[in-house]
Amino acid sequence: QSVLDGIINLIEEGEAQIVLEPPDAPYILPEYDFIIVGAGTAGCVIANRLSENPSWKVLLIEAGRSENYLMDMPILANYLQFTDSNWRYKTEPSDKFCMGMDNQQCNWPRGKVVGGSSVLNYMIYTRGNWRDYDHWASLGNEGWSFRDVLPYFKKVENFTVPGFHNSSYHNTDGYLDISYSPYKTKIADAIVESSIQNGIKYVDYNGPMQVGVSRLQVSMRDGVRESSSRAYLHPIRDRPNLHVKKESMVSKILIDPVTKQTLGVEFVRDRRKYTVRATKEVIVSAGAINSPQLLMLSGIGPKKHLTQKGIPVIANLKVGYNLMDHIAMGGLTFVINKPYSLNTEKMITAENMKQYLNFHKGPLSVPGGCEVLVFHDLKNPNDPDGYPDIELLFQGGSIVSDPLLRKDFGITNALYDTVYKSIENLDTFMVFPMLMRPKSKGRIMLKDNNYRSKPHIFPNYFAYKEDMDTIIGGVHLILNITRQPALQKLGTRLHDIPIPQCVKYGFASDDYFRCMARYFTFTIYHQSGTCKMGPPTDKKAVVDPRLRVYGVKGLRVIDASIMPEVPAAHTNAPTFMIAEKGADMIKQDWATS
Numbered sequence: 001q002s003v004l005d006g007i008i009n010l011i012e013e014g015e016a017q018i019v020l021e022p023p024d025a026p027y028i029l030p031e032y033d034f035i036i037v038g039a040g041t042a043g044c045v046i047a048n049r050l051s052e053n054p055s056w057k058v059l060l061i062e063a064g065r066s067e068n069y070l071m072d073m074p075i076l077a078n079y080l081q082f083t084d085s086n087w088r089y090k091t092e093p094s095d096k097f098c099m100g101m102d103n104q105q106c107n108w109p110r111g112k113v114v115g116g117s118s119v120l121n122y123m124i125y126t127r128g129n130w131r132d133y134d135h136w137a138s139l140g141n142e143g144w145s146f147r148d149v150l151p152y153f154k155k156v157e158n159f160t161v162p163g164f165h166n167s168s169y170h171n172t173d174g175y176l177d178i179s180y181s182p183y184k185t186k187i188a189d190a191i192v193e194s195s196i197q198n199g200i201k202y203v204d205y206n207g208p209m210q211v212g213v214s215r216l217q218v219s220m221r222d223g224v225r226e227s228s229s230r231a232y233l234h235p236i237r238d239r240p241n242l243h244v245k246k247e248s249m250v251s252k253i254l255i256d257p258v259t260k261q262t263l264g265v266e267f268v269r270d271r272r273k274y275t276v277r278a279t280k281e282v283i284v285s286a287g288a289i290n291s292p293q294l295l296m297l298s299g300i301g302p303k304k305h306l307t308q309k310g311i312p313v314i315a316n317l318k319v320g321y322n323l324m325d326h327i328a329m330g331g332l333t334f335v336i337n338k339p340y341s342l343n344t345e346k347m348i349t350a351e352n353m354k355q356y357l358n359f360h361k362g363p364l365s366v367p368g369g370c371e372v373l374v375f376h377d378l379k380n381p382n383d384p385d386g387y388p389d390i391e392l393l394f395q396g397g398s399i400v401s402d403p404l405l406r407k408d409f410g411i412t413n414a415l416y417d418t419v420y421k422s423i424e425n426l427d428t429f430m431v432f433p434m435l436m437r438p439k440s441k442g443r444i445m446l447k448d449n450n451y452r453s454k455p456h457i458f459p460n461y462f463a464y465k466e467d468m469d470t471i472i473g474g475v476h477l478i479l480n481i482t483r484q485p486a487l488q489k490l491g492t493r494l495h496d497i498p499i500p501q502c503v504k505y506g507f508a509s510d511d512y513f514r515c516m517a518r519y520f521t522f523t524i525y526h527q528s529g530t531c532k533m534g535p536p537t538d539k540k541a542v543v544d545p546r547l548r549v550y551g552v553k554g555l556r557v558i559d560a561s562i563m564p565e566v567p568a569a570h571t572n573a574p575t576f577m578i579a580e581k582g583a584d585m586i587k588q589d590w591a592t593s
């Protein structure tokens with residue numbers, strides 16, 4: 001098989017993808033039983049599950065266009081943020097975080113495409129800790145304990161990770177394939193070995209014990225990204241009772257101001273406005289930024305804020321509060337003296353292309369270069385069933401390995417040139433110490449009452465000192481791991497050109513790293529919590545434990561925004577679980593009514 005054969009294969013697979021994704025509905029009905037806003041991780045699951053009932057008519061509305069096959073080549077993950085499939089949000093400028101980024105703003109990409117952020121993401125698949133969900137339940141969210149949600153995590157997956165087939169935790173007949181990437185670098189092997197040498201156990205972090213080291217379990221099928229659309233929509237593309245409307249942005253949820261009954265939605269396509277009615281429910285699955293934005297535009301949100309923006313209030317709720325994210329100190333880079341690192345330009349060889357295009361194997365199958373993670377409990381380091389407060393995410397390359405990676409994060413040219421330019425030709429890897437259980441919470445606010453305006457984003461990172469301390473604990477752990485023999489065999493050393501603004505603290509001191517975290521504040525893209533789930537006694541709750549919006553009939557939010565606390569996980573797997581569970585709740589509620 002040659003590269004040319006591979007290119008033909010690519011064209012054929014690309015064509016197949018176009019046919020497999022449900023088409024844009026050429027017409028829509030005046031009313032549906034259910035209207036789902038947003039075909040992202042959650043929306044595709046809900047569309048599939050609700051349309052299982054052939055007597056229900058379901059409309060799925062998505063602002064973005066079709067997913068294309070190139071988006072699903074794992075190594076291209078870093079590139080997708082530069083396309084129109086990204087909403088391209090930015091945080092408000094700050095002098096406490098994101099200080100090394102252009103205009104002191106962090107980029108917050110979000111998927112605007114069929115499949116949503118599951119098309120832009122790095123495919124890392126982690127469920128979180130059993131305590132995350134027991135904690136949700138203890139806050140008054142009945143039905144959300146780990147015991148309750150485990151069946152839904154299992155329902156999602158076709159788990160093919162070798163060596164970990166524990167049927168109490170895993171399943172093989174779900175829609176979403178979970179596997180290891182078909183390729184790993186020698187750096188990944190050395191990281192795993194060094195972690196073990198540092199006393200860390202190799203685990204199935206989606207099994208009974210989460211703390212430990214592992215290669216990444218990823219949502220991939222046969223070396224190709226498994227987005228929520230590929231997993232949940234492609235297999236059901238011919239269902240006549242499901243219509244998908246693409247490139248159509250919902251501008252308002254229509255609610256009767258007197259009865260508070262949801263009537264339907266208004267959406268805009270090609271600058272034309274359409275109205276469509278929902279006879280049973282509207283389900284908002286527009287993600288952790290757009291869901292609160294849409295609720296607020298529709299009159300559901302904090303009374304004072306909505307009134308200031310000239311929006312009549314339908315329900316006075318704390319929409320947009322409780323904004324959470326997982327951040328890491330970026331830029332921690334190690335130089336090695338072996339030619340093992342993933343470097344995009346060096347990787348584009350005929351052999352690697354041949355491997356990927358023909359067989360979906362080789363270095364191009366590594367998701368954006370991410371390879372290994374360690375979950376660790378800094379407070380209880382010896383507890384094999386610890387509750388991770390830090391994750392170390394290892395990449396088989398670094399900020400210098402791909403010219404676009406620094407632009408993904410928005411690092412200023414000046415800072416990049418000063419700190420990293422000189423190591424562009426060296427072999428390197430990078431580690432993110434990532435805060436898993438942040439105390440600091442932010443807020444999303446409307447700019448104005450125009451649905452096309454991007455909202456204001458205040459992430460409020462590092463408002464609590466403990467959050468920074470945890471990151472520093474993570475840096476120490478990374479340094480310990482890199483001192484172990486397996487990584488030392490590669491000549492691993494910390495890249496030591498300092499950030500000029502931090503050098504006054506003394507390179508590699510804790511205060512230096514604190515300063516570095518404020519300059520290179522890297523989001524790991526886990527925005528969540530902005531339509532918080534909680535019991536009626538929770539003053540910040542927007543939806544009840546059955547995901548129904550308080551004070552409004554016929555309206556639910558089902559996506560990452562309902563998380564009361566962000567789990568110790570990358571948020572895609574928990575969002576799949578929420579969607580499976582939410583869809584079941586809808587079925588239950590309509591079965592008994």
Ligand SMILES: Cc1cc2nc3c(=O)[nH]c(=O)nc-3n(C[C@H](O)[C@H](O)[C@H](O)COP(=O)(O)OP(=O)(O)OC[C@H]3O[C@@H](n4cnc5c(N)ncnc54)[C@H](O)[C@@H]3O)c2cc1C
Pocket residue numbers: 037038039040041042043061062063064109110111112113114115116117118120121122123124125126248249250251285286287288290291294524525526527559560561569570571572573575
């Ligand atoms: C760059 C990046 C990398 C990530 N990496 C990982 C990872 O490796 N592992 C992991 O677990 N998680 C990762 N995540 C996070 C994870 O993908 C998200 O938590 C998850 O996809 C959220 O799902 P959701 O359904 O809440 O929202 P989304 O998947 O974002 O879906 C929302 C959908 O609604 C659409 N929409 C929004 N507003 C409207 C409107 N008004 N009208 C119509 N449609 C609308 C959007 O276009 C989008 O398609 C990453 C995210 C990003 C952006």
